[in-house]
Amino acid sequence: MERSRANIAVGVFVILGMVALGYLSIKLGQVSFLGGRGYVVTVDFPSVGGLKSGSTVEIAGVEIGRVESIGLADYQARVTLRVQTGIKLQDDAIASIKTKGLIGEKYIRISPGGSEKIIPPNGKIREVEAPVDFEELLSKYIFGKV
Amino acid sequence: MARFARALALATALLVILAGPGGVWAGAPTDQLRAQIDRAVKILEDPELKKDGKQRERRAAVRQVANDIFDFSETAKRSLARHWASRTQAERDEFVLLFTDLLERSYISKIELYGGEKIKFVGESVDPEGAIVRTRLVTKQESEIPIDYRMHARGDKWLVYDVLIEGVSLISNYRTQFNKIITTSSYQELVKKMKTKQGEFLHEEKRTSQR
Numbered sequence: 001m002e003r004s005r006a007n008i009a010v011g012v013f014v015i016l017g018m019v020a021l022g023y024l025s026i027k028l029g030q031v032s033f034l035g036g037r038g039y040v041v042t043v044d045f046p047s048v049g050g051l052k053s054g055s056t057v058e059i060a061g062v063e064i065g066r067v068e069s070i071g072l073a074d075y076q077a078r079v080t081l082r083v084q085t086g087i088k089l090q091d092d093a094i095a096s097i098k099t100k101g102l103i104g105e106k107y108i109r110i111s112p113g114g115s116e117k118i119i120p121p122n123g124k125i126r127e128v129e130a131p132v133d134f135e136e137l138l139s140k141y142i143f144g145k146v
Numbered sequence: 147m148a149r150f151a152r153a154l155a156l157a158t159a160l161l162v163i164l165a166g167p168g169g170v171w172a173g174a175p176t177d178q179l180r181a182q183i184d185r186a187v188k189i190l191e192d193p194e195l196k197k198d199g200k201q202r203e204r205r206a207a208v209r210q211v212a213n214d215i216f217d218f219s220e221t222a223k224r225s226l227a228r229h230w231a232s233r234t235q236a237e238r239d240e241f242v243l244l245f246t247d248l249l250e251r252s253y254i255s256k257i258e259l260y261g262g263e264k265i266k267f268v269g270e271s272v273d274p275e276g277a278i279v280r281t282r283l284v285t286k287q288e289s290e291i292p293i294d295y296r297m298h299a300r301g302d303k304w305l306v307y308d309v310l311i312e313g314v315s316l317i318s319n320y321r322t323q324f325n326k327i328i329t330t331s332s333y334q335e336l337v338k339k340m341k342t343k344q345g346e347f348l349h350e351e352k353r354t355s356q357r
Contacts, residue, residue: 046313092224094318111321114227126275127296130313137312140289 038065038084039121043095043108048077049131050106051097057081057108067108081108081125089125091117096129106131175277175297175304176270182215183265190260201258208254217298217305218246224307225320229328237333244340245320251347262286277304 048070057065065083072078083089092113097106110125119125186208189195195204222245223230223238233241269280276298282290296308308317327336 090228092227094315094321096315096318111318111325112228113224114230116231127308127315127317129310129315129318132313140291 038082038087040068041081041083041089041119041121041123041125043079043081043125043128044073045077045079045095045097045128046130047133048079048097048106049133050099051077051079051108051131052106055105055107057083057110059087059110059112064110079108089119091115091119092127093119093125094127094129095125097131099131175272175295176267176279178304179215179279179281179295179297179306180267182211186211186257187260187265190257191262204258205254208257209250212250212254215306217300217307218242218249220298220305220307221249221317222246224317226324227321229324229333233333241337244337244344247344248340251344266290 051067051070053067053069055067056063057067064087065081068080068082070077070079089110090113092115094111094113096109096111098109099106113127189204189207189211192204194200195207219242222242225245226233226241230238263286264284266282266284267279268282271278276296279295279297281293281295283293284290292310292312294310294313295306296310297304297306299305308315310316324336327339
């Protein structure tokens, strides 16, 4: 009797541990179940230079979504964003790839527009700004001056 | 003979259908932009207008070209973004004028530094919502600066509403600045700032032309 009680306690403990582990991996790995919440919009950038799936999407520094996937379409980078429901993106909103600090990670900043037209789910943000390639700029000013 | 006439009629009909209403078809944005850029370059290279004392005339000519290809009211609207909706019609009209003036002041003086740089047209993508024309400015040192023009169709004309230099958007730049000024102080403050700048410039222009 005493022994089986100890066994149950161990079992419960193990199960609790596994649940906690599962929770942690979901939280840290940013895995979304059942396609996740929110809606999807796509953006085509000439280049994404360092942006990864899972990168954040921000308006005024507040996270409103994440990059779901990045693929190639007609030699441009097609980025799929998952945006929280309730966040409305206007037709003339601009998506720019920015860097946190000088050498930090890349994220997408959306500057909201003023149009009455709202981008529907599975719609597309048309106005984009690619990341500024500092190395390229630098080389232009180094090698450009002959 | 009758067969030939019929074929001709069919060909004409096809052409009309393909050209569509307003004559907006692929290639048009690049062609229209190219025509205006050529016009501007011609003005800038005109030896007659390069002479001293002709500066004002030259500027006016360049301004005319800019007004023909740019949709300044759209640029102003997009730059003001969500603050545009809460403006009255009178405020909007005033803002468009102030903003057009600001752009002309900041860029026309730069354009005057033009010294024979070449402009290459490298591509164009058109969709029902608008078009992007990609160009490269080739400097005398042979380095290329990418300049993209975002255009939209207004009637049978394609007008530029945003310019991206090295991928940096003009609208995005002003949108961030305007938003900051309006949210930290007020719209009136922004207008006041723009008016002060305008006044300073007019004063400066007067002084240089008097010299």
